[in-house]
Amino acid sequence: RAFLIAPTGLGKSIFSLDMLGAMSVGKSFLHWQGKRPAKTLYVDGEMAVGLAKVRIKGMVQRLGQMPSFKYFNTEDASNIIPDLNFEPIDTLEGQIFMDRFIDEHGPFDFIILDNLMSLISGSMIDEEPWRNVLPWIKSLTARKIGCLVIDHTGNDTSKLYGTTTKKWQFDTVMLLKENKGTGADIAFTAEFLKNRLRTPQNRDDYQEFSVQLIDDQWAGAEAPKRSKKLPPRETNAL
Numbered sequence: 001r002a003f004l005i006a007p008t009g010l011g012k013s014i015f016s017l018d019m020l021g022a023m024s025v026g027k028s029f030l031h032w033q034g035k036r037p038a039k040t041l042y043v044d045g046e047m048a049v050g051l052a053k054v055r056i057k058g059m060v061q062r063l064g065q066m067p068s069f070k071y072f073n074t075e076d077a078s079n080i081i082p083d084l085n086f087e088p089i090d091t092l093e094g095q096i097f098m099d100r101f102i103d104e105h106g107p108f109d110f111i112i113l114d115n116l117m118s119l120i121s122g123s124m125i126d127e128e129p130w131r132n133v134l135p136w137i138k139s140l141t142a143r144k145i146g147c148l149v150i151d152h153t154g155n156d157t158s159k160l161y162g163t164t165t166k167k168w169q170f171d172t173v174m175l176l177k178e179n180k181g182t183g184a185d186i187a188f189t190a191e192f193l194k195n196r197l198r199t200p201q202n203r204d205d206y207q208e209f210s211v212q213l214i215d216d217q218w219a220g221a222e223a224p225k226r227s228k229k230l231p232p233r234e235t236n237a238l
Contacts, residue, residue: 001141002148003167003194006176007157011186011213012150014055015176016112017042018218021059023110024067030220032205038109040069041102045118049075062216070105074119088121089113090132098136108145115150117161124151124162134169171196172206179210186213 006012022029026037044052052073060066077086081101087094102108113119122129140147149170154161157177167173173194179187188211192198195206211220230238 001170002172003170004174005151005153005160007153010176017059020112021063021067024069041108041111042071043113044073049073090120090129095136110146112148127163130166184212184214
């Protein structure tokens with residue numbers, strides 16, 4: 001179970017969709033090594049269908065092939081399961097809809113939920129909506145389905161928006177921070193705020209790294225080391 005959080009407009013949906021495309025065909029993406037083709041599902045609660053088609057076309061062009069994956073846009077939900085209406089996933093009706101979709105179109109290895117704010121009915125400041133959806137997300141784990149939840153930062157772009165309890169029962173939390181003045185279409189640094197699954201064998205997967213989308217191609221590099229500025233008392237002590 002993983003969280004990907006970033007400010008609005010940073011490119012997290014394009015990044016996540018391209019990552020899902022690579023997973024679907026078993027290709028590597030940036031410094032993450034592909035293992036095998038995965039059965040994947042992208043649940044989009046935000047983009048209009050027309051824009052989504054443009055984004056998917058761009059993903060296919062960058063990937064170099066058409067991946068086999070399922071894409072579900074809540075704007076078009078009435079055409080997916082005719083006898084069921086899609087409801088927010090913090091409701092029982094919404095979870096029944098999603099389970100039915102998984103049963104009819106799966107099985108899936110990995111699901112991306114983009115994004116949490118557009119897929120639930122309550123305020124993210126309150127804990128109740130998240131408390132209602134968490135058991136369903138944990139049920140995906142029980143079914144051996146990986147899940148990436150995309151969410152926003154607040155006014156403080158270094159922190160998750162709303163209740164901090166959202167990340168307590170997640171294995172990985174990745175924060176995207178904007179890199180300005182690069183001239184790239186998309187540019188950010190990815191930092192792991194939580195990496196429960198890190199081991200000596202996979203530690204490189206969790207290193208902080210910089211990403212740019214330049215001329216419709218992804219480029220990544222290890223983020224430069226930041227020197228920590230010590231407060232005056234510590235400086236005097238040293």
